[in-house]
Amino acid sequence: MKEINIPKTTINRLSLYLKCFIELSESKINFISSSELANFIGLNPAQVRKDLSYFGKFGRRGLGYNVEILRHKISEILGTQKLWKVAIIGIGNLGRALLTYAGFKDRGFKIVAGFDNAPDKIGWEIDGIKIYSIEELEKIIKKEKIELIILTTPKSAVQEIINRLKNINVKGILNFAGKYLLADEKLKIRNVDISLELEQLTFFISNRNFYKRR
Amino acid sequence: MKEINIPKTTINRLSLYLKCFIELSESKINFISSSELANFIGLNPAQVRKDLSYFGKFGRRGLGYNVEILRHKISEILGTQKLWKVAIIGIGNLGRALLTYAGFKDRGFKIVAGFDNAPDKIGWEIDGIKIYSIEELEKIIKKEKIELIILTTPKSAVQEIINRLKNINVKGILNFAGKYLLADEKLKIRNVDISLELEQLTFFISNRNFYKRR
DNA sequence: GACTGTGAAGCCATTCACAGCT
DNA sequence: AGCTGTGAATGGCTTCACAGTC
Numbered sequence: 001m002k003e004i005n006i007p008k009t010t011i012n013r014l015s016l017y018l019k020c021f022i023e024l025s026e027s028k029i030n031f032i033s034s035s036e037l038a039n040f041i042g043l044n045p046a047q048v049r050k051d052l053s054y055f056g057k058f059g060r061r062g063l064g065y066n067v068e069i070l071r072h073k074i075s076e077i078l079g080t081q082k083l084w085k086v087a088i089i090g091i092g093n094l095g096r097a098l099l100t101y102a103g104f105k106d107r108g109f110k111i112v113a114g115f116d117n118a119p120d121k122i123g124w125e126i127d128g129i130k131i132y133s134i135e136e137l138e139k140i141i142k143k144e145k146i147e148l149i150i151l152t153t154p155k156s157a158v159q160e161i162i163n164r165l166k167n168i169n170v171k172g173i174l175n176f177a178g179k180y181l182l183a184d185e186k187l188k189i190r191n192v193d194i195s196l197e198l199e200q201l202t203f204f205i206s207n208r209n210f211y212k213r214r
Numbered sequence: 215m216k217e218i219n220i221p222k223t224t225i226n227r228l229s230l231y232l233k234c235f236i237e238l239s240e241s242k243i244n245f246i247s248s249s250e251l252a253n254f255i256g257l258n259p260a261q262v263r264k265d266l267s268y269f270g271k272f273g274r275r276g277l278g279y280n281v282e283i284l285r286h287k288i289s290e291i292l293g294t295q296k297l298w299k300v301a302i303i304g305i306g307n308l309g310r311a312l313l314t315y316a317g318f319k320d321r322g323f324k325i326v327a328g329f330d331n332a333p334d335k336i337g338w339e340i341d342g343i344k345i346y347s348i349e350e351l352e353k354i355i356k357k358e359k360i361e362l363i364i365l366t367t368p369k370s371a372v373q374e375i376i377n378r379l380k381n382i383n384v385k386g387i388l389n390f391a392g393k394y395l396l397a398d399e400k401l402k403i404r405n406v407d408i409s410l411e412l413e414q415l416t417f418f419i420s421n422r423n424f425y426k427r428r
Numbered sequence: 429g430a431c432t433g434t435g436a437a438g439c440c441a442t443t444c445a446c447a448g449c450t
Numbered sequence: 451a452g453c454t455g456t457g458a459a460t461g462g463c464t465t466c467a468c469a470g471t472c
Contacts, residue, residue, distance in 0.1 A: 079420030172415035201386035206293030
């Protein structure tokens with residue numbers, strides 16, 4: 001892979017392209033042009049071409065992009081050709097919902113364990129996924145070679161868990177726990193906040209007349 | 215409000231500032247400087263000052279920003295001083311989890327209804343929130359003056375629901391349904407895709423050596 | 429004829445650097 | 451002395467426009 005200056009925004013869109021290519025592939029469509037792709041996602045066609053061109057020359061002039069090839073290629077770039085093992089920490093309502101979330105399967109993620117500290121939850125098995133005591137965190141993560149964590153605990157539990165995760169070989173955290181966390185060199189973190197998403201909607205709704213963009 | 219050119223990125227950060235100000239307010243801290251705030255979020259202090267300055271002069275030189283005033287002000291800018299009524303369409307695992315999600319209360323959102331088409335779910339009441347048949351969508355939304363929707367149905371149900379929502383007074387949709395939707399003038403949409411969030415993590419993990427930024 | 433790949437231009441966002449206030 | 455508010459400089463991203471290929 002080229003080592004130079006790929007815009008962050010391009011990486012974000014890569015996931016959207018992948019999603020399109022998966023759908024196109026399921027619809028047995030073989031080729032697609034940058035402008036059709038751009039239409040689906042709401043972008044400028046030149047944007048699509050430039051984005052894809054950072055990683056190689058995948059298109060065929062006069063014809064467009066080969067769906068199967070790009071589906072495979074983008075998945076490779078995003079690192080999801082391999083299967084990532086994921087654990088969910090915090091088996092409340094949201095944790096339980098994500099434990100059985102169907103959307104992970106064909107995107108390269110597999111939930112292999114859940115953790116909680118409520119005695120009545122420990123030992124459960126939901127859809128074949130075992131719930132362990134949080135005391136066993138390090139042990140199970142090592143044993144199962146888990147690299148990604150989905151964090152769905154209450155705010156108050158976050159700091160201790162992060163400290164423990166930093167000492168083992170966990171590489172990334174998807175954080176729903178309501179406490180904004182900063183990533184570092186060793187541990188990538190993405191914060192997801194559902195109220196924040198709603199606020200972004202209400203801003204654009206409330207300021208529609210003043211703020212024309214997007 | 216000023217009508218000119220506020221960067222989209224600033225609006226995104228506004229929610230993060232708000233979150234900080236809420237926490238600071240709960241910790242009884244009265245003033246905070248741009249550089250402390252920048253540290254919490256992982257930004258440059260000048261960024262913080264510029265962001266806030268788009269909306270007025272809220273700081274006091276030599277002292278920083280008044281936490282209570284900014285908490286109130288940013289919430290006003292984001293449009294969450296008023297209480298927004300929200301309905302959840304699709305009462306599967308995720309819909310049910312969001313129905314009882316505690317994080318909405320103090321951010322200006324109230325879930326007031328759920329919708330599903332499974333006969334065994336209709337008529338339920340979860341945490342005081344009634345589940346209606348999807349046939350009653352228009353009727354209940356009008357009656358309850360619901361303006362925001364959280365969409366947690368299967369992909370296959372999305373298009374019909376969107377068509378119906380466009381005919382009534384719904385203003386925004388937070389879309390978890392796995393089908394990427396484009397917003398338009400009348401209806402703002404934000405797409406949330408949990409696999410996509412994980413993919414963004416795996417990209418930066420897999421390409422750590424080549425891609426130094428962020 | 430249709431569509432990609434890409435320098436160059438244009439636009440937008442971030443950061444610097446400092447004047448101005450408390 | 452400490453910190454904001456902001457023009458100006460820099461840096462990054464998007465779009466244009468067209469040569470090149472099928």
